Structures are given as C-alpha cells and as structure tokens.
Amino acid sequence: MKALVIVGHGSHLNADSSLPVYEHAERIRASGEYDEVAECFWKEEPSMRHVLDTVEAGEVYVVPAFISEGYFTQQVIPRELGLEGEVTHRPDGKTVYYAGPLGTFELMADVILERAADLTAGHDLSGGRRALVLLGHGTDRNQNSSGVIYLNAGRIRERGVYDLVEVGFLDQEPEIVDVVENIPAGHVVVIPVFVAEGWHTKETIPEDLELTGEVTRRPDKTIYYGAPVGTHPAMADLIAARARELALVRG
Amino acid sequence: MSGADRPVAAAAREAFAEWVAASREGRRFGQLLVRRAEDGYELRHLADAGREDLRPLAGPAAAREIARTTEGGEHRPLKTSPNLRRGWTLRVEDERELAAALNYLYPAALVHWHLERAGRLPVTHYRETAGRQSGIYEIVRNLSDEGVQAAARAHCEDEVCLKRPLWGVDAGTPLKMEPGEGEIPCPEPCSLFISFARQITLFEREGRDASGLTASERRDLAALVEAAAAGELPPAREGEFSLPGNRRRLRYRALTLVPRLREPLAD
Ligand code: SF4
Numbered sequence: 001m002k003a004l005v006i007v008g009h010g011s012h013l014n015a016d017s018s019l020p021v022y023e024h025a026e027r028i029r030a031s032g033e034y035d036e037v038a039e040c041f042w043k044e045e046p047s048m049r050h051v052l053d054t055v056e057a058g059e060v061y062v063v064p065a066f067i068s069e070g071y072f073t074q075q076v077i078p079r080e081l082g083l084e085g086e087v088t089h090r091p092d093g094k095t096v097y098y099a100g101p102l103g104t105f106e107l108m109a110d111v112i113l114e115r116a117a118d119l120t121a122g123h124d125l126s127g128g129r130r131a132l133v134l135l136g137h138g139t140d141r142n143q144n145s146s147g148v149i150y151l152n153a154g155r156i157r158e159r160g161v162y163d164l165v166e167v168g169f170l171d172q173e174p175e176i177v178d179v180v181e182n183i184p185a186g187h188v189v190v191i192p193v194f195v196a197e198g199w200h201t202k203e204t205i206p207e208d209l210e211l212t213g214e215v216t217r218r219p220d221k222t223i224y225y226g227a228p229v230g231t232h233p234a235m236a237d238l239i240a241a242r243a244r245e246l247a248l249v250r251g
Numbered sequence: 252m253s254g255a256d257r258p259v260a261a262a263a264r265e266a267f268a269e270w271v272a273a274s275r276e277g278r279r280f281g282q283l284l285v286r287r288a289e290d291g292y293e294l295r296h297l298a299d300a301g302r303e304d305l306r307p308l309a310g311p312a313a314a315r316e317i318a319r320t321t322e323g324g325e326h327r328p329l330k331t332s333p334n335l336r337r338g339w340t341l342r343v344e345d346e347r348e349l350a351a352a353l354n355y356l357y358p359a360a361l362v363h364w365h366l367e368r369a370g371r372l373p374v375t376h377y378r379e380t381a382g383r384q385s386g387i388y389e390i391v392r393n394l395s396d397e398g399v400q401a402a403a404r405a406h407c408e409d410e411v412c413l414k415r416p417l418w419g420v421d422a423g424t425p426l427k428m429e430p431g432e433g434e435i436p437c438p439e440p441c442s443l444f445i446s447f448a449r450q451i452t453l454f455e456r457e458g459r460d461a462s463g464l465t466a467s468e469r470r471d472l473a474a475l476v477e478a479a480a481a482g483e484l485p486p487a488r489e490g491e492f493s494l495p496g497n498r499r500r501l502r503y504r505a506l507t508l509v510p511r512l513r514e515p516l517a518d
Contacts, residue, residue, distance in 0.1 A: 011490075013328070
C-alpha cells in the first residue's frame, strides 16, 4: 500500500492557509492513485509529529506544499517528520520518501499559465501588449524565495505566450508596485506565486496596487489580479507529479 | 505490506470500531457521540444526542467541513477546543470511513487513544519539544517551570481543550493541573501551545513597576476596563495571544495577575 502526505504551513489565525491543501488532497484522493492521502500542518492538526502514525501504508510519499526551498522544507519539515533525507526507513517498517518544494518543478509554469488563463477568460486582451507579472514574497534572508520566481518567469518567457513576463516582490527589489506601474503593456496579469490566500494576497497587495477587484481598468492599462497560484486546481496535478517523480528514486 | 508490525493506524481503527459496537447507546469521544448504525456508523455532537431535526451529512469530507470552523464561522486551529459546531449527523459507511472522519474531527486522536489503551503511547515532555524549536519559537526553551505550569493551566484545561495532557515540564515534573476526564490523550505540547508559551516567555522577560505590575499587565487592565465600560470584550481570535481579549491570555492573567491584585498591600 502507498500513501501520499501533503504538508502545509497552516495557520493559528486563518482558515485560508490550510484550505488549498485539503482541496488538493481531496482531488488526488479521488484519482485513486494512492491508497491513502493525508494532510498535515506546521500550525494546524494533525501535526507533522503525528501524521505518519495515522497512515497505514508502508510506502509513504511526502510532498511539501511550499513554493521554494528554505527554512521549512530544509529544517522544520524534516525535523518534525523525523526524516533523514530523501529516503527514511522508520522503525515501524514504513519507508518515507521526501520530495522537494513545488516551485522549481517544470510543471509549475503550466499551473501559473493556467491560473492566468482562468483569470483573463472572457476578457478581450486584444489591443495593447500583454504582460504577465509573477508576484513573489521575496526576502533578504532567502535567495531561493526570489530565485524560484525568476526561474518560472524565465520558463514562461520561453513559451512566448505573453509579450512581456516580469517579476515583482513585496519585500525586495523590484517592488511590485513599481513593476506594475511602469510596465509598458495595456493588459497586465498579476499572479501571486503563493501557496494560499493570506493577509498579503487579500489585503495589502490589492491596497498597494489600488485595485478595485479582479479587473481594474486604468486609463493606460487594465490590471487582472486573482487568487494565488497555489489555490488553483491544477496544483493537485503538480503535487501528484512531484510524488510520482519521487517514486523513481525507489529504483 | 513492507512493515515489521501491523500498522498501528489499522489496529487503532479496528479497536475503535469494536469499542463503539460494544455499546448500544454509542460512545462519547471528545464532543462526539459515535454509534453503530444499520450500515456503518453515525456521528453527531454529544449535545444533539436526542434530536431528530439534524442536517444529514455523509462521508469523511463532510467531517472536514464540520471541523474547520465554529458555529460562528471562526477558524479552529485546535480541533479539541470545545467549540465543535452542532446541528448535523454524519453517516459513514465503514470502519475506514469512520477512521477518516475522526481524523478530520480529532486529528490523530484515534491512534493516540488506541496506543494509550495498549500502554504504548510515547510521551514527549515540554522541555524536549521546546528544545527542538527554532526561529521565532526558539525562545520558548527559556520559559520557567512555573511559566510552563501556568501556561498549561491556562491553555490545556477542559474549558479550552478536551485533551488530557500526559506530558509534563519534564519526565520528573508532572503538570499541576486538572487534566480532565476526556477520552483523548495529548502526548506532546501542540503547536498552539508552543505559540502560547512564546507569549508567556515574553511576559516573563518584563520588569515590574513600583506596584508590582508589568507593562503588558497594565496595558491589558486598561484595555479590559475600557472594554467593559463600552460593554464588550475586545475581540481576539483563538490563536491571537498578543491581544488582551484572547481567552487563554485572560485565563493566564486570572491565574497569575488576579491573586496579586487581590493581595492586601504591605505597609
Ligand atoms: S497541548 Fe494542551 S491545548 Fe494542545 S492539544 Fe495538548 S492539551 Fe490540548
């Protein structure tokens, strides 16, 4: 028997954080690919400390619902789950395979493009150049956090779907407000590359960008802004693909 | 199966199903009443035991939705808080669905219940859990023994959590609190408790003024008097320990501040 365990951050304050993890788990469960699909969280229950005891399967694939490599994927998750690396043999007979974060995986670019397509569906994007802006948190401490945004921007640029593909951040240069302001395009699609809705995606970003809703028309440009990429249903496919790739290390 | 032992989750699910089947009126588990039904099992809120007018739901996914928010729509970061919503009955088809539903309503509780009954539940005490923390939670290792004791009383008693803590400050220092009579054991301080412990650690760092109060105690008292005068407690979410109106913060103040306020002043 094999099980998939999705690890989310979770929150002590908001239900938005864990919701996409539950939803992706439900989608993968429905696919029947795994005998069991379990969710666990850093700040909600079940905790990473206990989730493996709730799983019956002997073969367990752990996929973190995190965009970039960093403190959580490298330190907190392995420590709390008691992992020794990519493969861990537990005393109870379970073998646990641990995947890297989602953002660097090839399929991520597809999920972002799907999210963008859903957001602009039904709108006329002709007339003016079309730009896609990937919005990341960014931080001085963690290079990987911005690296993953640049990586995906590069991959999407290569596909030639948008005239322009740029990146913008909340906490580092280039700042999202400046990027959106100065981009020479009539249609600007802003996709938050976050795993879940939160205070930033719901409050601070719309406020800083002076948005009036999903579609904001300004004299010089129309801005499209919606839910973060992590809430898109296609994210479940990405999680499943990540686990499938991990299964190859079993040899 | 590649395991040496039979998976503990499977043993737990079977033991639980047997335990439920052995009782005609059903079993209490946290705030749940769990009963054997014609085909499968039925769950409902204990307080809805005799009611007929309940919304019929089915399957583990419905259990997840019940568990996520309170009656008032608030997020439930701690599923054993005694604020499970009422007004529903949940049908599950078999033992596996029952286990899945329970894992949403009370995550990991089933396996802990089983392991405790079998005398095999490993316990992790506060000092070990605290010693493992990093980042903003690293400071919780500095919390004093008395701080841990007061935090546990404020955070873990039945009024605010139905689990029975088995853990102590360390292996030789049990908690001095009323653990409660609930079915669900708590083998290790939870993440919400660690967050609370961080708040209490910050309180312990504060100095006291001439009247023996800390700055945060003064601020809380002022905010609470004002709120009471206005007729309502300042709102704070369950995990929002930085706000004076937070229930567990208030419980901590009741334990550690009120006795000092009531003490007659020395001349
Ligand atoms: S640590 Fe306390 S609040 Fe958390 S689950 Fe255990 S008993 Fe409940």
